[in-house]
Amino acid sequence: MRFVLDTEQRLLGDTLHGLLTKAGTPALIRRWAAGDHDRTLWSALGETGVFALAVPERHGGAGPLPVELVVAAHELGRHAAPGPIVETLAAAALLDGSAAAGPAAEWLPRIAAGQAVVSLGSPGRIRRALDADAADLILLADGEHLFSAVPEGPAVRALDPARRLFPVRQVERLATGPAVPRAAATAYDLAALACAAQLLGLGRALLDVTVKYARTRRQFGRPIGEFQAVKHHLANALTGLEFARPLAYGAALSFGSPDFPRDVSAAKAAASDAAYATARTALQVHGAIGYTDEYDPSLWIRKVRALRSAWGTPADHRARVLAAVPEVRGESPR
């Protein structure tokens, strides 16, 4: 197996990087946090085919393509793109797998084309729906039932102002049956994987900007990047991110196999830890400027902290990895 990205996957990543650089995400993130849910970037991502990666071909998509999803989510994280992108991708998997023929036919083509913003919740796992006031559709998976839902009350205070979380309540039942929890499980794993990839992208961007800063910021007569203690922090951040990256791609490759949930959890736990350590290093190396709202990396730092515990905390995911070890399950090793 060739464990490198092919030309097409790299071109997808480069395209998104170009598009998002030009879009200028820092201003968009601030506007999104202020409640301005302009869809220009969302539509552009739809035209590029980001959402189609999670929608099957029979509903106008190209997926599910987990490796391409990881590539795309990495770039979306690198630019800290705002909005319920991962939620919409997960919703596609949920609608597709829930045996809800009507809603799937209605919503999946719109999702694929970037014409629908979807958020979701799931009691116990995702108690609050992200950006629910900006969503065209909110899904709520509860046991064997899939509901549409509406926001209930104002947004709760969140760590990351650009991630606005709402309590929701169910309004209409869309599907019932054993397919719903199965689809919800797949949707959860795909979302956790996309979230892990986003974290790696966020970490990469934070490391890049911090290395640049360490080269120019001078103290005691030389750039602070020349001090070994600073170098070591940066090197640790890099190795953390680099060790987590293959876990994300590895998990993408095991999509559809019984190992997928375990591999996703390994990736999500490692990516959360690596991105969070990088964010803390970025904050420390930047000194006081890192704490200012006006300085763009603060948007990335707060998003890392939020995504670290979104779609399962590192502890949740470690527990899933542990539970998948045969000896722990009381089986003989494979």
Added chain:
Amino acid sequence: MNIVVCVKQVPDTATERKLRSDDKTLDREAADGVINELDEYAVEEALTIKEAHGGEVTVLTMGPEKASESIRKALAMGADKAVHLSDEALHGSDALSTSYALAQVLKKIGFDIVLLGSESTDARTGMLAAMLSERLGVPQVTLANKVEIDGSSLKAQRLTDYGFDRVEASLPAVVSVVEKINEPRYPSFKGIMAAKKKPVEKLAVADAEIDAAKVGLAGASTEVVDFADAPPREKGQIVKDEGDGGVKVAEFLASKKFI
């Protein structure tokens, strides 16, 4: 409408560009190759013309094997097919011999309109459109910031220092475009996947009836005699404003003959 877009792979402008010490040609290993940015505008214009008037868009590039990445991007944007002229004999060709080689290919594949960026970000001669039109014996419309096709002729706005000229030319013609002409589209994932199946014809010099003696380093009319790294930037001088800052700025500008 048979539209041909000439694209060039250039070193990424974001990276440090180098010349090779042995034969003083571009060091292609030192930097990542990307499609020349201005050529993306030419591809976009070609696709726009095709969407309005029908026809086919062919991408033409001359360069080593690695240049196929730039072809791939143009195909992913929506071009229909590509011709890749690649031969060791072409290594070190200057603008004049490049125009000869490309003109030979263009004569072979045929065209109604040839589009290209107004210059490449590496060599920056901006001469290729003029040279191609001379060699092909067709009108040249350079520095276009607007192109309209009308049957067998085209109308264009040509960017100048004082505004723009309105020019008309009969087809076939060679048109170079500036970045004000449009906003290049991003390839979609479907476009990227479709590009895999699009035909890329590979040509060597003999296939295009190119005389190998007229191209490459030996066939070049210009020669890089010597080169040196750009000197490091000198440290700026800090002038403290003690009420006379304006005068000091004016004195500085006068000393550099800006005012």
